[in-house]
Amino acid sequence: MYPIINKTELAPKIKLFEVKAPDVAAKSHPGQFLIVIHGEKGERIPLTICGYDLKNGTVSFAFHEVGKTTQDLGKLEPNQEIDNVTGPLGNPSEIKNFGKVLCVGGSVMIAPLLLQAKALKEAGNHVTTLLGARCKDFIMLEDEAKGYSDKVYIATDDGSKGNKGLDFLVELLKTEKFDRCIVMGPVILMKDISAITKPYGIPTVVTLTPIMIDGMGMCGVCRVTVGGKMLFGCVDGAEFDGHLVDFDELILRQRTMLPEERLSSVLAEMNGGCKCGRNKT
Ligand SMILES: Cc1cc2nc3c(=O)[nH]c(=O)nc-3n(C[C@H](O)[C@H](O)[C@H](O)COP(=O)(O)OP(=O)(O)OC[C@H]3O[C@@H](n4cnc5c(N)ncnc54)[C@H](O)[C@@H]3O)c2cc1C
Ligand code: FES
Incomplete structure (x- = not known):
């Protein structure tokens, strides 16, 4: 326990x-x-x-x-x-002195992103961190981000805090050069950031979150396509080259269990709480 x-x-x-x-x-x-x-x-x-x-x-x-x-x-x-x-x-992130690193975190994944930002800062990188979320309520750990970064930007989908959307990043990359970009967050964010960094040739590392069962390379549920090859999210990743990932396939595969997930929530609601029985109210 x-x-x-x-x-x-x-x-x-x-x-x-x-x-x-x-x-x-x-x-x-x-x-x-x-x-x-x-x-x-x-x-x-x-x-x-x-x-x-x-x-x-x-x-x-x-x-x-x-x-x-x-x-x-x-x-x-x-x-x-x-x-x-x-x-x-899964495999540890590559942490070394790349030069200037752009770390992008979306919503809940801001928390693990900051562990990487801290390690990259300690390895001597100049770290720029972008915290993103759909609205200001989901921008978290801002003080921690400032502690581990040379610069912090904020972006929200609705513009309730910081920049509205990612257009500012498109402008930023026209004037500022980065040697590496790390993205952790919803698949759509990883897809969008990878598309933004690609024309500038900035190596972009994304953390993929396909549906997993064993997490140890045995069940094959976490298959992802990267550079035309089928790989396993759990043992080959969870980090992959964002410019090579088939994000559309990943989005479709993540939705395959949606009816069962909805049913599970409804049944739990009807049972009045937790399926393990401990937290029944
Ligand atoms: C390697 C890896 C690392 C992850 N790290 C985190 C993390 O640090 N914090 C965190 O909150 N979540 C993380 N996730 C996603 C997390 O595992 C799922 O949100 C969780 O399994 C949902 O379980 P549930 O029974 O509560 O919801 P479910 O009933 O299973 O699903 C509810 C909703 O969440 C969506 N969902 C389920 N699984 C995933 C998934 N793998 N990715 C995206 N959406 C999903 C479903 O499509 C559905 O809309 C990670 C997933 C992977 C594969
Ligand atoms: S989760 Fe089973 S092979 Fe990756």
Whole structure:
């Protein structure tokens, strides 16, 4: 069992958990992910590592309550326990001195992005961070971003905070040169940023989040097409070259379980709470 040490609400329905898991923390690196299981019969959900503390033996992850499992997880409080935290999985990010790096994070993925921004800053890079979300409520960890970055930009879809949309980035790239771009966030954001950086030849690394089951290369559910080749999101990634990813295929594959996911939420609602039975109200 994995006790929750700290719980922070980063934004509406977005929680950050720090969990005691010394064996996981000892091997964790930026860019890797965990498979979290809540409840004896709970489903396995992949969540990206956004911090680890070797001294205290803890690992942190942030999650958006989008469906049944993440909503159940969000009800847990410090001192309660999570049944299983497996990891670290996937490959660590490449961290070295690239020069000028543009780090782009969208909504909940701002949290793990900042772990990379911090590591890239410590490796001697000039770091520019762009925090993006649909509106101001989902712009989070701004002070932390300022601490790890030389410059911070904010963009919202509705213009309620910072720049409206990504047009400003198109203008920025006309005058400022970057040696690398890292993007973590919704698939559509990764697709759009990759399209913006491509004409400038800026190597762009995206973190793909296909549906996963085992997270260890056995089930094949997380197939993605990159540069015309079929790869597995879990063992070949989760980071890939954004200029080579078939984003449209990924968007379609992410929607394949939509009817089942909706049914699961409705059934949980009818049962009055958590499918593991612990949080029934
Ligand atoms: C490698 C990896 C890392 C991830 N890291 C994070 C993270 O750090 N924080 C976080 O909040 N989420 C992350 N995700 C997505 C997260 O795993 C899903 O949101 C979660 O499994 C949803 O479970 P649920 O039962 O609550 O919702 P479900 O009922 O399964 O789904 C609810 C809604 O979320 C969408 N959804 C489900 N799975 C995914 C997915 N893999 N990607 C995008 N949308 C999805 C569904 O299409 C549906 O609209 C990651 C996914 C992967 C593969
Ligand atoms: S999640 Fe099963 S092979 Fe990747």
